[in-house]
Amino acid sequence: MPGGSVISFSCVDSSLSSLKNCQSYINTGMDIATNVALDLVESCNDEEEVNSMERVMLEYAAMDRELKHYMQAVQDTVHQIKRDKPEDIPDLKDVVKQKFTALESKNKDSDLQKNEKYMHFMEQLKRMRKQFGLQSDADANEAIEQIDEDIAVTQSQMNFICPITQMEMENPVRNKVCGHTYEKAAILKIIQHREHQKKKASCPKIGCTNLDVKKTDLVQDEVLKRAIDSQNKQSRTML
Ligand SMILES: [Zn+2]
Incomplete structure (x- = not known):
């Protein structure tokens, strides 16, 4: 085809939008887990149950990170193809996979702790415990400092x-x-x-x-x- 081949990215766009849907499910899941944890503190303050909610939150945060990396890999691939206009279209799946692996290789545990919803979860939990006079030792020490x-x-x-x-x-x-x-x-x-x-x-x-x-x-x-x-x-x- 003269002037380079024209690739349709419409299927990419539609899969990106369904990934965004996944992201909103993750957000909803994190909101629910936060509310369940607050319910638990309010009703019985079962430390073990509350901790399991924290683990759920970290799992969600990991899913969120993975999804974001995947979406970024897809977007970067599209940009690259649009910019370079290669004669032979490479296997897009491979390119996306490479970019995704590169992003995932930089993963750190601290990323999850910095997840905005996770941070909000921890902060609300702390305030809830404070309100009910149920401070953990770590919170109590911090309380003296601040x-x-x-x-x-x-x-x-x-x-x-x-x-x-x-x-x-x-x-x-x-x-x-x-x-x-x-x-x-x-x-x-x-x-x-x-x-x-x-x-x-x-x-x-x-x-x-x-x-x-x-x-x-x-x-x-x-x-x-x-x-x-x-x-x-x-x-x-x-x-
Ligand atoms: Zn103010």
Whole structure:
């Protein structure tokens, strides 16, 4: 064919999108495992069961890494073919496999520990245990070192009122940077509004010096949500 052969990448694109689906299943699985672990702490604090959830999380993190490497290998291969336009199309499967193996050869255990969802899992678990007064020795030692931070965390944990809406939060998110919590919809609205004005959103908590609240700084605060829900449940049963 003149001007080099034309390759259709549509089958690659469709397989990439089904891989992305797999990734969303992994994410959902990790969210479920996190909730199960928090349930376990709340109901019986069976250390062994909670640890098994941590292992599940690490397995998910490993799957996530493998999938990401595979998708990257496929994308790199496509880019390479598009760029080099080789006369003879190499066996794409082989090229992908080589690239994938190269990426996997750099795997480290610490990669898994740095997985964002795994980190979130560990952090929520720690806060949940703290709330129930169930600190492990390691957490307790760390707590002594960071006593100021702990007081701040405990105080914000006890505060169920959103600094924006002045109402009890239903879907609290916590700012990873300054530790303050807000109602999700309310803070997102502020960020969006400020973005529109091409300005940064500052933390609405009075006295906070964080002048740049980003969407990516916000994490779901499952522990606080549970505390609010259980308080509401209690006050309902008392009526
Ligand atoms: Zn703040």
